[in-house]
Amino acid sequence: MYAERVLSGMRPTGALHLGHYHGVLKNWVELQQEYPCLFFVADWHALTTQYDNPQNIEKATWDMVIDWLAAGVDPNQATLFIQSRVPEHAELHLLLSMMTPLGWLERVPTYKDQQEKLSNKDLSTYGFLGYPLLQAADILIYRADKVPVGEDQVPHIEFSREIARRFNHLYGREPGFEDKAREAVKKLGSKRARLYEELRTRYQQEGQREALEQAHAVLDEIQHLSVADRERLFGYLEGTGKMILAEPGALLTAASRMPGLDGQKMSKSYANTITMRESEDSVAKKVKSMPTDTNRVRRTDPGDPARCPVWQLHQVYTDEATRATLEQGCRTAGIGCIDCKQPVIEGILKEQAPMRERAQLYLDDPVLVKNIIADGCEKARELARETMRDVRESMGLEYH
Known part of the structure; x- marks a missing residue:
């Protein structure tokens, strides 16, 4: 019904790590070549769990946007903006909340999960209950037909589709619709x-x-x-009325297999990350201090790569020939663990080099980042205003 359009957002969590790069940003860089893309900082979403400590949101936002640009997200190809600078998101969220059944929000799978995970926080708030609806408003306001998500996020897209359907059913019947059609x-x-x-x-x-x-x-x-x-x-x-809100589709992305320094998934909550622009010395130090096969106590003990967290990073950062040589050396005690770690260090630094170079431009002149976001917010607002005109009109709120 509408032009193809991709929408995706991230909560501002500060400097991003290599797990974010492999899990999300590499995909964004590819998508911007194929479709018109809108990528936004979900700062209002950050408040659903950080409402009592919002002081770091602004700094985290600018750090994150620099990481997007460092990863190769191109403001000439994609629209980058901050959610709270497009107030139409809040207006649509409010209007949708008038017709959204409470039960729909309570059954969103992540609602109970997050409450259990973050049990140290009081999440019995209106904002936390309503965040899937704010997420739906973020998508529906741009009539985006493609939302890149992992398997676990598909229920959120289905929820957005149900909201669009319900809205169109309730408000899509303009007077004399069939004659006009x-x-x-x-x-x-x-x-x-x-x-x-x-x-x-x-x-x-x-x-x-x-x-x-x-x-x-x-x-x-x-x-x-x-x-x-x-x-x-x-x-x-x-067989419905006038379609005011388009039903979005999920664009399934492969799950990132980016391991952290301890072999678990790379995540800030496990304190096992390497940031996208971490200094060379820090990268080398972190990789060198990684745990290895616990059975390999002495340099002369043979090892088993399957038991070693470093080996998981080799799957990302070295080629097959290098891995074959290293596996042989490990199993026969022909090489030590430091020898095995060096190619991983080199692989990470090689991946980071262009990121550091791209980021430097924006670190030297922060006004460039502000201008990119200001332009993006203006473009996003134009699209959002268009949708809101139709939404208000269909709900009888235009007051001509």
Whole structure:
């Protein structure tokens, strides 16, 4: 129904680590080559769990944006912005909250999980209960059809789809909708109008998904339709009203297998991270002090790479030939653990070198980062205002 558009956001947690790079940012860098992308700092989301200690949010935001740019996210290809600088997110969240059943929020899988995980915090707040709805508003306000997520986040996208469906069902019935939709069909030209009606019948009477997809393709080809007519035709096709909010789709991303310094997943909560722009000395020191195969007490003891956390980093940072040589050396005690760690250190430093170089530009002149975000916020607001005009009108809040 709308142009292809990718939306993704991250809470501001300060300097990002290599797990963030391999898990999220590498994917963003690829997506920006293929689609129009919007990437935002979810600072209001940070407040759902940090409401009692918001002092670090601003610094964490600027550090994080520099890491995005260091990773290769390009402000000429993607729109970078801060959630709270686009107040339309809050307006849509408020309006959606009027029609969202409480039970829908309570059954979001992460609601109970997070409360248990963060049991030291009082999360019995309205903001924490409503954060999936704020997340839905973040997506729906840009009519984004692609949201990159891991498997565990798919329920959030499904929740956003349900919210869009409910909204369209409640508010998509404009007066004289069917007459206006039939008038819009005539504008397709007689040949396309016949095909549209035939596909509409096949979908509504026989539930044929391919008929729906074909009809979408027919409408996507037509340039001269107004936005309102296009929305009416999509709604008429599916037997609903005018589609005001588009249902987003999940763009599944492969789970990052980035191991931390102790062999667990790299995460700040495990204190096992290497940051994206960590100094060379610090990287070398951290890798050199990593635990290895506990059975390898002396230099002359043979080892088993499968029991060694360093070996997991080799899967990310060295090639097959290097790994074969090192495995042989480890199993025969031909090399020591420091020899095994050196190629990992070199691999990490090689990956970080272009990041440090890109980041330096912004560290030397922080105004550049502020300007990128100011431009991004303005672009995002234009899109958000467009959606909010339609939302207000459909809810009778335009007051012409």
